[in-house]
Structure formats: C-alpha cells, structure tokens
Amino acid sequence: MDYAIQQILNALSFGAEYALLALGLAIVFSIMGLVNFAHGEIIAAGGYSMFAISALLTGNPWVVIVGALIVAVLTSVLLERLAFRPVRYADPATGLLTAFGVSMILQNLFLLLVSPRPIAVTNLYFLNWPIEIGSVQISTLQIFETVSTAVAITVLVLFLRMSSFGIAMRAASLDFEMVRLMGIKANRVVAVAFAVSGLLAGLACIFIMARRGSVDPTFGFNPVLKAFVACVVGGFGSLGGAVLGGFLLGAIEVGMLVVLPQSYGGMKEAFVFGIVALILVWRPNGILSPPVEKGDKL
Amino acid sequence: MSKLKTGTVLSGVAMAVMVASSVAAQETIKLGFAVPLTGEYAPYTSVQGAKCMAEMINKAGGVDGKMFELMVQDVGTDSQTAISLSEKFLEAGAITISTIPFSDTMIPVSQIASEYGATVIQAQSTQVEMHSGIVDNFITNVSPDPFTATAGANFALAQGVKNVVLFTSDEGGSWSAKTPVWFGDVIEANGGKVQASLNFSFGTSDWSPQIAEMKKLDPKPDAVYISSVMPDVGVLVRQMRTAGLDAWVIGSDGLDDPSLDAIGEADASILDKVAFATLAPSHADSAMAKFRAECADLNIPVEGLFPALGSDIVMAIAYGVEKAGSVDPVAVREAMRAADSIPAKTVANVSFKEHSSYAQRTIPVIGFKDGKRVLISNEIPEGVPGDWK
Numbered sequence: 001m002d003y004a005i006q007q008i009l010n011a012l013s014f015g016a017e018y019a020l021l022a023l024g025l026a027i028v029f030s031i032m033g034l035v036n037f038a039h040g041e042i043i044a045a046g047g048y049s050m051f052a053i054s055a056l057l058t059g060n061p062w063v064v065i066v067g068a069l070i071v072a073v074l075t076s077v078l079l080e081r082l083a084f085r086p087v088r089y090a091d092p093a094t095g096l097l098t099a100f101g102v103s104m105i106l107q108n109l110f111l112l113l114v115s116p117r118p119i120a121v122t123n124l125y126f127l128n129w130p131i132e133i134g135s136v137q138i139s140t141l142q143i144f145e146t147v148s149t150a151v152a153i154t155v156l157v158l159f160l161r162m163s164s165f166g167i168a169m170r171a172a173s174l175d176f177e178m179v180r181l182m183g184i185k186a187n188r189v190v191a192v193a194f195a196v197s198g199l200l201a202g203l204a205c206i207f208i209m210a211r212r213g214s215v216d217p218t219f220g221f222n223p224v225l226k227a228f229v230a231c232v233v234g235g236f237g238s239l240g241g242a243v244l245g246g247f248l249l250g251a252i253e254v255g256m257l258v259v260l261p262q263s264y265g266g267m268k269e270a271f272v273f274g275i276v277a278l279i280l281v282w283r284p285n286g287i288l289s290p291p292v293e294k295g296d297k298l
Numbered sequence: 299m300s301k302l303k304t305g306t307v308l309s310g311v312a313m314a315v316m317v318a319s320s321v322a323a324q325e326t327i328k329l330g331f332a333v334p335l336t337g338e339y340a341p342y343t344s345v346q347g348a349k350c351m352a353e354m355i356n357k358a359g360g361v362d363g364k365m366f367e368l369m370v371q372d373v374g375t376d377s378q379t380a381i382s383l384s385e386k387f388l389e390a391g392a393i394t395i396s397t398i399p400f401s402d403t404m405i406p407v408s409q410i411a412s413e414y415g416a417t418v419i420q421a422q423s424t425q426v427e428m429h430s431g432i433v434d435n436f437i438t439n440v441s442p443d444p445f446t447a448t449a450g451a452n453f454a455l456a457q458g459v460k461n462v463v464l465f466t467s468d469e470g471g472s473w474s475a476k477t478p479v480w481f482g483d484v485i486e487a488n489g490g491k492v493q494a495s496l497n498f499s500f501g502t503s504d505w506s507p508q509i510a511e512m513k514k515l516d517p518k519p520d521a522v523y524i525s526s527v528m529p530d531v532g533v534l535v536r537q538m539r540t541a542g543l544d545a546w547v548i549g550s551d552g553l554d555d556p557s558l559d560a561i562g563e564a565d566a567s568i569l570d571k572v573a574f575a576t577l578a579p580s581h582a583d584s585a586m587a588k589f590r591a592e593c594a595d596l597n598i599p600v601e602g603l604f605p606a607l608g609s610d611i612v613m614a615i616a617y618g619v620e621k622a623g624s625v626d627p628v629a630v631r632e633a634m635r636a637a638d639s640i641p642a643k644t645v646a647n648v649s650f651k652e653h654s655s656y657a658q659r660t661i662p663v664i665g666f667k668d669g670k671r672v673l674i675s676n677e678i679p680e681g682v683p684g685d686w687k
Contacts, residue, residue: 003513
C-alpha cells in the first residue's frame with residue numbers, strides 16, 4: 001500500500017512538471033497557432049543565467065531564482081520580436097520550422113559559447129529535502145513543484161479572466177483580426193503571451209535545476225517534447241487540456257515503469273506512446289480539444 | 299630552338315614542382331576528423347586533445363621532420379555527413395579518420411577508408427560492436443566496455459558488495475544496456491546476486507519510481523551499477539541518499555565529468571560511496587590533468603576526459619609513422635599493431651598487438667575522499683566475461 005501511495009505521489013510530481021511545461025507551450029499556441037519548440041531553449045537560457053549570476057554576481061539562491069525568471073521572460077519576448085513576429089502571418093509550417101531553427105541555433109550557441117558539457121549550478125539543492133508522512137517519504141521539491149503548478153494555473157486563469165490584457169488575449173485567441181480592428185495592439189498582446197510563456201519556462205527551469213544541478217545545451221529539449229505530447233493528449237490550444245495532458249502523461253510514464261516487467265523495460269516509451277495513440281483514436285483532437293466551431297480556445 | 303629551350307625549362311619547372319609537392323606531401327601526416335563539434339555528441343569529440351598533441355609534436359620538429367596536419371569538420375550527429383566528409387579527407391590524403399563514436403557511423407566509414415588503405419582510429423570508442431571482425435582497419439585507443447564493467451565489479455567485490463541492482467537502458471546501445479549486465483555477471487561469478495534490473499531513459503531528472511522499487515527490496519542492495527551520463531547519475535545519487543539508500547553507486551566512464559564532483563560541494567559525504575571505472579585517470583595530479591594544463595598554456599582548451607584522449611591517438615600515429623618510416627597508411631597501421639608498447643599521454647602506454655582493434659590498457663577506478671577524486675586502482679582487470687565478442 002505504501003509502495004502504491006509512493007508511486008502515485010511520484011506520478012503527481014512528474015505530471016506537475018509536464019503540466020507546467022505544457023502550459024507554456026499552450027498559451028503561445030492559443031494566441032498564435034505556433035508550436036514553440038524553442039521553449040526548451042528558453043528554459044536552458046534560465047539555467048545558463050543561473051550559472052552566470054552565481055559565477056559573476058552572487059550565489060544567493062533567491063537572487064539566482066529571480067534572475068533566471070527575468071532572463072527567461074526576456075529571452076521569450078526577444079525571440080518573439082526577432083524570430084516569430086516576422087513570420088506571424090505566414091503558413092503555420094513556417095512558424096514551426098522557425099521554432100525548430102531557433103531551437104537549434106540556441107542549442108549550438110550554448111554549446112560553442114559556453115560548453116558542450118554539463119555546467120554545475122548547485123545553489124538550488126536547498127529546495128530538496130525529504131519529509132516522512134507516515135511511512136511514505138516525499139521530497140519537498142515534489143511538493144513545491146506540484147503546489148507551484150497549481151498556483152501558476154490559478155494565477156493564469158485569474159489573469160485571463162480579470163485583467164484587461166488577459167481578456168484581450170482570450171479575445172485574440174478567438175479572432176485575432178477582430179481584436180486588432182477593436183484597437184488593441186496585436187504586438188502587445190502577443191508579447192504578453194510570450195512573456196507569460198517565458199515566466200512559466202523560468203518556473204520550470206527552477207525545479208529542473210534544483211533536481212539536476214547542472215545545465216547543458218540540450219537541457220530543455222526533451223522536457224519540451226514531453227510537454228508537446230501532453231498538449232496533444234490534452235487538446236492543443238486548451239490550457240486545461242495542457243494541464244490534464246501533463247498529469248495524464250506523468251501517470252502513464254510512472255505506471256509503465258511500475259507495471260512493465262524489466263524484460264520489457266526497453267519498450268517503456270513504446271507502451272507510453274501506444275497509450276497516447278489510443279487516447280488520440282478516442283479523441284483525435286485531444287481530450288479537452290477546444291470547441292473550434294465556437295472559436296472558444298481559452 | 300628557342301621554343302625547345304622554353305619547353306625544356308617549363309618541363310623542368312613542372313618536374314621540380316611535382317617532386318617538391320611530393321616531398322611536401324610525404325612530410326605531412328594528414329589526419330581527418332569528421333567529428334561532432336555541435337549537437338548532442340559534441341562532448342565526446344577528441345579533437346582538442348589531438349590538436350594540442352599535434353601542436354606539441356610539430357613544435358618539437360615533427361616525426362622525423364614530418365608535420366601533423368589535422369583536417370577537422372563538424373558532422374553534428376549525422377552519419378551521412380560523416381561519410382561524405384571522410385571521403386573528402388581521404389581524397390585529400392588523410393591516413394586516418396576519426397568520426398562519430400558509434401558503430402552505425404564507424405562501420406561504413408571504415409569500409410570506405412579501407413579502399414584507401416586508411417585506418418579509422420577512435421580515441422574513446424568503447425562499444426563492443428566494432429570488434430566482431432566486420433572491418434579490419436579499425437582501431438580504438440581504449441578497452442571495450444566489458445573491461446570497465448569488470449574493473450567496477452572487482453572494486454565492488456573488494457568492498458564486500460553482495461547484492462546489486464542494475465540500471466539498464468537501450469538508448470546508449472551496448473554501453474548502457476550490456477555494461478551493467480557484464481558487471482552483474484562478474485558479481486554473480488564471485489558469489490554475489492543481481493537483485494533486480496531497473497530500466498531508465500537518458501535525460502532522467504527524477505528517479506523516484508526506480509528508488510521506490512529499490513526500497514521494496516529485502517535485503518537492501520549493497521550497490522547499484524549504471525552506465526549513463528551526467529547529470530543524470532548525479533541526480534540518482536542525491537535522490538538515493540535523500541531516500542535513505544546508502545548503497546554504493548558504481549558506474550562507467552559516463553560518470554567522469556566535473557558535474558559529478560559538484561554534487562559534493564555542499565556535503566562531501568554524498569560522494570563517499572560513489573566510484574566509477576573509466577578510460578584514464580582524471581584525479582588532480584594525473585597525467586591527464588597535467589596535459590590539460592599544458593594545453594591551456596598553448597591556448598588550446600581541452601575540456602575533460604574525451605577530448606584529452608585525442609592526445610593518445612596522435613601519439614600512436616606518430617609512433618606508427620616513425621616505425622614505418624613513411625606515411626603509408628597500411629604501413630603505419632601495421633607498425634602500430636606490431637608494437638609491444640606505445641607511449642601514451644593519459645595512461646603510461648597502450649598496445650594493440652594482442653587484440654588489433656582495441657588497446658590493451660589499464661582501467662582506472664576513481665572514487666572520492668572528502669569530495670575530491672582519488673585513484674583507487676589502475677590495472678588491467680582480471681576475470682573479464684569471455685562471451686562479449
């Protein structure tokens with residue numbers, strides 16, 4: 001029983017991380033219809049900024065955390081301005097290719113300008129210590145990550161429903177041209193969407209760094225692939241779907257690790273994606289696919 | 299008559315140019331590096347160490363006056379690019395090619411290189427697939443994975459380890475899938491027991507599910523073995539300690555990275571029961587550390603184990619050229635394979651005489667004391683499983 005509870009908590013923790021990452025992808029997709037595969041490099045930029053701040057300014061972990069959040073937001077906004085704005089009205093495939101291109105360029109810049117090897121940043125280890133709840137042990141990092149994801153979702157929902165920018169973003173997700181005709185500046189709405197996405201990337205970066213303790217050029221690539229799958233499962237463009245997809249993917253991954261006999265261990269990913277495929281057969285546009293006819297994505 | 303004279307002079311000049319260029323060609327030892335300078339394989343590239351050693355040898359007058367010339371181009375992670383660039387280097391006179399250190403690239407490159415008589419020489423390739431006789435012009439500067447697995451297992455047995463858990467993954471080929479199995483074979487051949495094999499993926503940043511599996515075991519494991527990369531293994535060590543598992547964490551050359559040392563910055567004791575068998579000693583006063591310092595003085599940064607191993611292949615080729623008395627690629631390869639002992643940089647010496655496709659060399663086991671690397675042993679391991687070929 002303890003073992004089952006332990007693994008359920010592990011699945012929740014996995015899911016929280018995927019949900020946080022998937023939200024960052026979904027918010028940009030909702031507004032622009034862009035799958036931003038460079039989201040992983042925004043996370044990596046946050047990681048490298050932690051290294052730079054620690055090496056050049058201070059090792060104070062709170063300064064490092066705030067610095068990484070700022071760098072992630074700025075990187076995201078900068079990428080929108082330099083790379084994505086020029087192709088905003090192009091074919092969606094152009095945006096996708098641009099995102100891949102930006103991702104590759106940034107990865108190789110990290111590699112050539114910093115190092116191909118992992119760079120240690122251990123300031124955030126303090127976030128991780130064990131807690132015994134009965135006979136079940138849980139790490140504080142798992143709690144922080146799950147709680148932060150819940151808070152991020154709540155704040156995001158409040159922002160989208162209560163603030164004028166949030167309402168503008170929701171309107172833009174319905175009909176971008178109409179929003180522009182109403183006098184709302186498109187550039188500003190899109191820039192805010194990227195800033196929010198960057199903030200979520202920065203948050204994810206903090207938890208990944210606290211666990212891994214180092215950053216390397218491909219640091220964010222694999223997590224974003226998982227986030228992409230979570231978005232597809234949940235329904236691309238739906239923020240609730242991104243969260244649901246993240247938690248579902250976490251549960252499936254941990255479930256497969258637990259259930260599969262070790263002789264089939266190498267097939268874990270195949271089974272995970274097999275289940276994902278079955279879900280998509282059931283709901284081809286994802287579980288919470290947005291009601292496209294009404295245009296109500298958010 | 300005038301035309302005849304002019305023609306004779308021109309012919310003479312042409313002959314002189316041809317002879318001069320022929321001499322110049324003979325005086326150059328051309329090495330081709332169709333290697334990953336970008337992409338996920340970039341950390342495993344040996345170019346910087348090779349460049350540094352070539353520079354050192356050239357500054358000292360070359361090999362009997364013959365200078366090294368390194369031809370280097372990036373192939374990323376693409377085998378086809380590696381093949382195309384290798385052909386380009388071979389056409390340009392390369393006597394050796396170094397490339398992506400995985401068999402799906404090394405085999406076709408070796409087949410092409412054999413048409414030129416050239417050798418595919420790798421500084422760091424430990425995978426076993428290249429030693430099954432598919433090609434005969436392949437040489438790697440290190441011993442295959444069963445040797446590092448055995449060195450790790452012998453160390454574990456010396457610590458009294460009985461019960462082990464193996465972490466395996468198919469993602470790194472035999473390096474991550476079979477090396478743990480060879481470790482387990484040696485443990486079981488000496489009376490120990492493999493309690494469980496747990497699967498993992500590269501890039502894992504949360505080992506909680508596997509740790510929950512280990513906590514179920516009775517008795518608790520004395521050691522876990524993993525052949526994976528950093529920072530993943532560093533996360534595993536920290537999460538195991540946090541979960542109260544104090545088993546040894548033993549691994550292969552993938553652990554040989556400064557980011558492993560960094561996890562002990564706050565609490566050095568976290569590294570007390572971590573050890574790995576690797577390809578060359580890398581502790582503070584090792585030959586490799588000194589070589590890296592010398593290269594830094596030459597403004598050639600050599601970051602870590604894999605780049606440093608490039609120095610050994612340049613020394614081996616220099617030895618081959620000297621003994622062969624020429625830059626004929628076949629003669630150079632035969633001279634390298636005939637030697638009882640070839641001086642190396644990262645270890646005392648290597649020999650290709652017994653195995654022809656891989657180097658017989660000592661396997662260091664590195665551990666930690668007070669958070670600092672210490673060399674525990676550095677021997678050719680006994681009891682290597684015999685069925686790996």
